[in-house]
Amino acid sequence: MKVLAPATIANFGPGFDVFGLCLAKPVDVIVFKESDEVTLEVEGFDVPSDPEKNVASISALALLKMLNVEVGFNMKLKKRIRPKSGLGSSGASAIGGALAVANVLGVRDKNLIIKAALEGEKAASGSAHGDNVVPALFGGFTILKSLHYLEVFKLDVDFELVVVLPEVEVSTRKARSVLPRDIPLGDAVKNLALASALISALKEGDLETVGRLLDDYLVIPYRKPLIPWFDKVRKAALESGAYGVSLSGSGPAMFALGEDLRNIGKSMVEAFESEGIRAEYFITKVGGGAKCSGV
Numbered sequence: 001m002k003v004l005a006p007a008t009i010a011n012f013g014p015g016f017d018v019f020g021l022c023l024a025k026p027v028d029v030i031v032f033k034e035s036d037e038v039t040l041e042v043e044g045f046d047v048p049s050d051p052e053k054n055v056a057s058i059s060a061l062a063l064l065k066m067l068n069v070e071v072g073f074n075m076k077l078k079k080r081i082r083p084k085s086g087l088g089s090s091g092a093s094a095i096g097g098a099l100a101v102a103n104v105l106g107v108r109d110k111n112l113i114i115k116a117a118l119e120g121e122k123a124a125s126g127s128a129h130g131d132n133v134v135p136a137l138f139g140g141f142t143i144l145k146s147l148h149y150l151e152v153f154k155l156d157v158d159f160e161l162v163v164v165l166p167e168v169e170v171s172t173r174k175a176r177s178v179l180p181r182d183i184p185l186g187d188a189v190k191n192l193a194l195a196s197a198l199i200s201a202l203k204e205g206d207l208e209t210v211g212r213l214l215d216d217y218l219v220i221p222y223r224k225p226l227i228p229w230f231d232k233v234r235k236a237a238l239e240s241g242a243y244g245v246s247l248s249g250s251g252p253a254m255f256a257l258g259e260d261l262r263n264i265g266k267s268m269v270e271a272f273e274s275e276g277i278r279a280e281y282f283i284t285k286v287g288g289g290a291k292c293s294g295v
């Protein structure tokens, strides 16, 4: 059987560790077969091929352990989402591995699938944040209210956005290690206002307002040393007509909303290049979540 596991945009402006948007592309592909042994073959972007070290197989093994099922597997991972890109690369593989096992064993419990996928996320980034694995599984726009007992609110949104991916890496583990333990109350209030208003605008399908609300006072200010080009690229996007622009997950990828997405993407790529960083842009729709095919 085969699983297609999509890229995601975590945080989506003010929603650190809570908001997530599923993208229609790129996707990791996992081909999975039950077996007596545990093997992993990787093609595409360079990620570990040791089943104990790859997020996809770690999550698959975690679900088997939770279910007390003693069976092995041959897994082939076609790694299409660049690691350390801010596009939920590890989250996609984590959901893919867990969903493959769930599908083969007929498990439908999303709580369990997410729990297993979080084992993979923890191995990749040191923390079990759920704002990549949740939208990768549910599709659309997700609000992760609670992970301990899974509670997710989902908005079925449908729009296009532009994503810009520079040729630099930001490790999520590192980007989380620079965050302060405490934040000023005023900043928390500003984010609360932005996040609440953003959900209201999303529900109304008012993308222009959503764009205007893509700001953040909780994490991006502290991550600026890791993404020194951020303000310049953001300015280029806004000057070329973007409704709004932000960092995707912990970066380096950035995304923007607007009308002329091609023109916005080109301006952002040029801004990266003026900083000596090669970049590419792509336009994608919101995705519908991970899909399984075959038995």
Ligand SMILES: Nc1ncnc2c1ncn2[C@@H]1O[C@H](COP(=O)(O)OP(=O)(O)O)[C@@H](O)[C@H]1O
Pocket: 046, 047, 048, 053, 054, 055, 056, 077, 082, 083, 084, 085, 086, 087, 088, 089, 090, 091, 093, 094, 123, 124, 125, 170, 171, 172, 173, 249
């Ligand atoms: N299947 C996988 N997909 C992506 N990264 C993986 C995978 N397996 C292990 N890793 C490791 O996880 C780390 C990437 O995680 P992270 O920084 O969270 O990237 P991203 O933000 O793109 O998810 C890298 O060290 C990578 O080698």
Ligand SMILES: N[C@@H](CCOP(=O)(O)O)C(=O)O
Pocket: 008, 010, 011, 016, 017, 018, 085, 086, 087, 088, 089, 090, 129, 131, 132, 172, 175, 176, 219, 248, 249, 250, 251
């Ligand atoms: N909320 C997390 C999201 C990390 O997303 P990734 O795509 O960069 O792995 C964070 O901001 O740390």
